[in-house]
Amino acid sequence: MSQVTKRALEQSLKNLLLKKPLTKITINDIAEDCGINRMTFYYHFKDIYDLVEWSCTEDARKALEEKKTYDTWQQGFLQIFEAVRENKPFIMNVYRCVHREQVEAYLKPLVDNLLMGVIREESVGMTVRDEDKAFIARIYSYIFIGVMLDWIKDDMKADPQEIVGRLAVLLKGSISDALSRFKV
Numbered sequence: 001m002s003q004v005t006k007r008a009l010e011q012s013l014k015n016l017l018l019k020k021p022l023t024k025i026t027i028n029d030i031a032e033d034c035g036i037n038r039m040t041f042y043y044h045f046k047d048i049y050d051l052v053e054w055s056c057t058e059d060a061r062k063a064l065e066e067k068k069t070y071d072t073w074q075q076g077f078l079q080i081f082e083a084v085r086e087n088k089p090f091i092m093n094v095y096r097c098v099h100r101e102q103v104e105a106y107l108k109p110l111v112d113n114l115l116m117g118v119i120r121e122e123s124v125g126m127t128v129r130d131e132d133k134a135f136i137a138r139i140y141s142y143i144f145i146g147v148m149l150d151w152i153k154d155d156m157k158a159d160p161q162e163i164v165g166r167l168a169v170l171l172k173g174s175i176s177d178a179l180s181r182f183k184v
Contacts, residue, residue: 002044005036005040005044006044006045006054008034008036009030009034009036009041009044009045009051010051010054010055010058011034012030012031012033012034013025013030013048013051013052013055013090014055014087014089014090015033016029016030016033017089017090017093017094018089021093021096021097022048022052022093022094022096022097022098023097025048026048027041027042027047027048030048030051049098049102052094052098052106053105053106055090056091056094056106056107057106057109057110059083059084059087062083073114073115073117073118074164074165074167074168076114077114077144077164077167078160078161078164080110080111080114080148081148081151081160081163081164082160084148084152084156085156085160088156091152092152092155095152095153100149103149103152104145104149107145107148107149108141108145111141111144111145112137112138112141114144115136115137115140115141115144116133116134116137118175119133119136119137119175119179120133122175122176122179123179126179126180126183127183127184128179128182128183128184129182129184132182133179133182135182136175136178136179136182139178140171140175143167143171144167147163147167151163
């Protein structure tokens with residue numbers, strides 16, 4: 001039941017974002033649109049930004065399911081782009097109403113998770129410290145998140161397939177090369 005209520009709150013927020021900016025939406029607005037009381041909202045989320053973060057995380061998690069290998073990272077990243085584009089009014093509203101750092105904070109765990117799956121796979125048979133793997137993931141994460149934030153800032157005009165294809169060309173073999181430089 002908890003996930004159903006969270007999804008209903010998410011949908012109410014997305015409905016409201018079609019009508020007004022995030023900064024003008026109150027918890028009362030969401031609760032009223034959802035047909036619940038304020039305390040039910042607070043049972044699930046501490047504030048509206050907590051709901052926004054949960055929504056972003058859930059959408060991207062669904063997009064990434066089983067797409068965390070070297071062979072599938074491109075599909076996973078493309079699916080993140082598609083999930084963002086499907087929620088364009090929501091994402092653009094959030095992007096305009098919160099600091100860029102906050103949007104980065106929403107994207108970072110998702111991208112890091114995708115990249116760590118690739119790095120784990122690519123490091124099989126190598127002895128590389130976990131902190132070095134995390135460092136490599138962080139560096140590639142900066143690239144992915146920066147590209148995605150620029151795409152959002154540019155109103156999502158560029159073709160995600162082309163962006164991911166260009167990233168694939170740029171990164172081909174580079175994760176393995178980076179891991180081999182950190183072998184113990």
